[in-house]
Amino acid sequence: MICKWAQTADGFLIPAGGQQWITGQSARTHVHEIRRWCSGVLVGVGTLLADDPLLTCRLGVSDVPIRQPARLVLDSQLRTPPECQLVRTAATSPVLIATVAESAALKAGRAQKLVHAGVEVLELPRGREGVNLEALLDELGRREWTYLLVEGGARVLSSFVYGQLADELLVFINPQMSGGEPGRRPRFDLAAVRDRMTLGAEYVTEFGPDRLYRLLVPHG
Ligand SMILES: NC(=O)c1ccc[n+]([C@@H]2O[C@H](COP(=O)([O-])OP(=O)(O)OC[C@H]3O[C@@H](n4cnc5c(N)ncnc54)[C@H](OP(=O)(O)O)[C@@H]3O)[C@@H](O)[C@H]2O)c1
Known part of the structure; x- marks a missing residue:
């Protein structure tokens, strides 16, 4: 970490x-x-909304294949806009959005659009500041992220x-x-x-x- x-x-x-x-x-x-x-690069939805980042590895070496990390956003209310750069490039390197399970039903429409665009939506318990980070790290550990x-x-x-x-x-x-x-x-x-x-x-x-x-x- x-x-x-x-x-x-x-x-x-x-x-x-x-x-x-x-x-x-x-x-x-x-x-x-x-x-x-x-294995992955993580930001909060505040950064995503402010900067619309790509979070890829861009070294400008065209003849060497670049290994891309997965991109992960903490977003309890699914405010990630489907038209942001991250979502638009989900086919190139994986995008995961960690959200809070309890309000998932309310967000079903938004989740569906993101999933349709190739994003994985991870539903996790609520923590003190949004997504429960211990639960998130357990999940990433199960996936053998280093x-x-x-x-x-x-x-x-x-x-x-x-x-x-x-x-x-x-x-x-x-x-x-x-x-x-x-x-x-x-x-x-x-x-x-x-x-x-x-x-x-x-x-x-x-x-x-x-x-x-x-x-x-x-x-x-
Ligand atoms: N200089 C640098 O290195 C650097 C790097 C990144 C960003 N920035 C700047 O930082 C600013 C954005 O900062 P920010 O604080 O507004 O955004 P942030 O830290 O990227 O995102 C905060 C949001 O993430 C969500 N979140 C979900 N689970 C969380 C958890 N467990 N802990 C914390 N947040 C959680 C919350 O929104 P929900 O409640 O809606 O889930 C929270 O409001 C921008 O101006 C950006 O340019 C600078």
Whole structure:
């Protein structure tokens, strides 16, 4: 269970002033390398609605077949739009939407459209913040998934990190950039995580102007 995020120096998950990226090209290429060896990449429906991401491994190597991870969305109310990029590319690499079983009947129409588009809808018990993550991880374990890359956003990172479900944190920090936007200020700051939790060994690598902090999370 690897939780990965990119943050500005002041702990925001989006850059100020309408810029698209926090990190530079070499850090972003490294994320694609990581996706390549993961069983799956996970985001919350908040990120899906905000960014419409693809979550594929795109390394630009045309003559080498690229292994694609499955893509997984936490979405208790099935708000994932059938026309989003993830759903439209479900035939290329698998898309799973983890939702809450109790309201499945109410969402039957929406579920049907997603399934028709090639998405697998996983019905799980309700947890404190939405989908019950322990039940989800049990299911992924039964499927023999190994590495799961949790790519955010803030609410999902908080559930995994503070729920003691992460084994490793991968945090890209652009030390030159400040972030946030009025009315849209998702924040998840490694400094705050360090204050709240005991973290283990830490390794730092430079990717151009960005730094990657790799931290192991001790269990037990
Ligand atoms: N810099 C980065 O690395 C990075 C990465 C990703 C996203 N972002 C940014 O982060 C922002 C989105 O953050 P966000 O916090 O709104 O969205 P998010 O964390 O991606 O999604 C949160 C939603 O996921 C659903 N969910 C279901 N089960 C959950 C669980 N167990 N724990 C937590 N959430 C669960 C909830 O919606 P339901 O109640 O409807 O299920 C919840 O509102 C965007 O601005 C995006 O650009 C930045």
